[in-house]
Amino acid sequence: MKLTRQFFNRKTTKVARALLGKFLVRKIGDKILSGLIVETEAYQGFADKASHAHKGKTERNAVMFGPSGFSYIYLIYGMYNCFNITTEKENYPAAVLIRAVQPVQGLELIKKFRGTNKLENLCSGPGKFCQAFNLDRDLSGLDLTKSKKLWLEDRGFLVKPSQIKKAKRVGVDYAGLYKDKLWRFYLKDNKFVSKK
DNA sequence: CTCTGGATTAGCT
DNA sequence: GCTAATCCAGAGC
Numbered sequence: 697m698k699l700t701r702q703f704f705n706r707k708t709t710k711v712a713r714a715l716l717g718k719f720l721v722r723k724i725g726d727k728i729l730s731g732l733i734v735e736t737e738a739y740q741g742f743a744d745k746a747s748h749a750h751k752g753k754t755e756r757n758a759v760m761f762g763p764s765g766f767s768y769i770y771l772i773y774g775m776y777n778c779f780n781i782t783t784e785k786e787n788y789p790a791a792v793l794i795r796a797v798q799p800v801q802g803l804e805l806i807k808k809f810r811g812t813n814k815l816e817n818l819c820s821g822p823g824k825f826c827q828a829f830n831l832d833r834d835l836s837g838l839d840l841t842k843s844k845k846l847w848l849e850d851r852g853f854l855v856k857p858s859q860i861k862k863a864k865r866v867g868v869d870y871a872g873l874y875k876d877k878l879w880r881f882y883l884k885d886n887k888f889v890s891k892k
Numbered sequence: 893c894t895c896t897g898g899a900t901t902a903g904c905t
Numbered sequence: 906g907c908t909a910a911t912c913c914a915g916a917g918c
Contacts, residue, residue, distance in 0.1 A: 701906085711916095737910070746910065756903065772902035773911050793910060823911045867910055 697784075699816060699848040701841050702815040704764035708740040708783045708790040712881050715781075715848070717855035720797060722829045723848050729802030729829055731819055733794060735882040735889045737865045739780070740790035746871035760789040767846065769826070777825030779831050781840060781848075795830050795866070795880070796820045798888040799828065808854030821890040859884050867889070 699718065704711055715733050721730040739747040748757040748770070759768045768780040768791050780791035797819040800805050806828045810818050820827040826832070831846070839880055840847050862878040869875055882889045 739910070748910080751904080754903080770910090771900095771902060773909055774902075776911050778910060795910085821911070865910070870909085 697850050699765075699841070699850060701763070702765065703767050703848075704783050704841075705785065706783065708738040708762075708792060709879060709881075710783075711783045712736040712738040712792045712879070715792060715794075716860060716881060716883055717853040718799070718845075719849040719851050720794065720829070720852075721849055722802075722831070722846060724805070724830060727802055727805055728785070729799075729806055730849075731797030731799045731801075731825075731829070732888075733796075734886045735794075735796035735800050737793040737795055737881070738783075738790070739793065739877040740784070740788075740879075742789065743874070744871070744877075745874045746865060746868035747791075753789070755790065760791050761787055761790060764842045765839060766837045767830055767836055767840055767843075769833050771833060772823065775827040777832050778784060778822045779829075790832050793822060794825060795822050795883070796888055796890045797825050797828075798886065816887050820888050855883065 715736050718733050719730050747758045753761050760767050763786050764783045766782045772778050780793045782791045799818050807813050809830050810828050819828045819844045861884045862882045865880045
């Protein structure tokens with residue numbers, strides 16, 4: 697079943713945890729790509745120095761201030777894209793970054809987009825995942841509860857709380873007090889996460 | 893295996 | 906002008 701607004705309209709860390717084991721589905725023409733989410737990170741509020749919303753609302757980050765369940769995709773390091781899903785109520789800027797996915801459907805197309813065949817190297821990082829699923833900034837601001845190109849599904853994959861590991865977020869050493877927050881979540885022993 | 897530097901550009905100061 | 910929610914190739918061990 698497709699994830700609805702109320703799934704995303706909760707505390708960001710809760711959504712980040714709940715997204716593990718859910719499926720991200722992408723439709724390109726008549727082809728379906730999908731993957732099991734295995735790694736996420738939470739970015740929330742005004743005080744979080746690692747968040748784009750920390751300095752207030754801008755043209756780029758405006759969607760983070762909107763309703764939950766929308767895509768926020770931005771260019772990082774001049775070369776890669778990062779895909780996020782907005783969370784929480786309107787005017788509270790927050791989102792969950794999808795860091796890694798276990799590819800399930802559409803392997804052929806995913807391999808083509810990535811230019812590699814090694815399974816564990818297809819979607820094991822936020823930039824890799826966007827490349828694999830052909831996500832770019834054109835798809836930012838989509839309502840993921842309504843879109844026909846991109847949405848999330850619960851397919852009954854069960855994740856026990858004991859299978860969820862917490863860690864510091866990656867690449868945010870500049871974020872002062874917030875750099876050590878344990879707002880990264882991933883599935884224990886899953887070989888598709890971005891780091892071991 | 894680990895470590896390091898370069899690629900490349902929008903967005904903010 | 907500076908630098909980032911990253912990735913990869915190449916060097917060294």
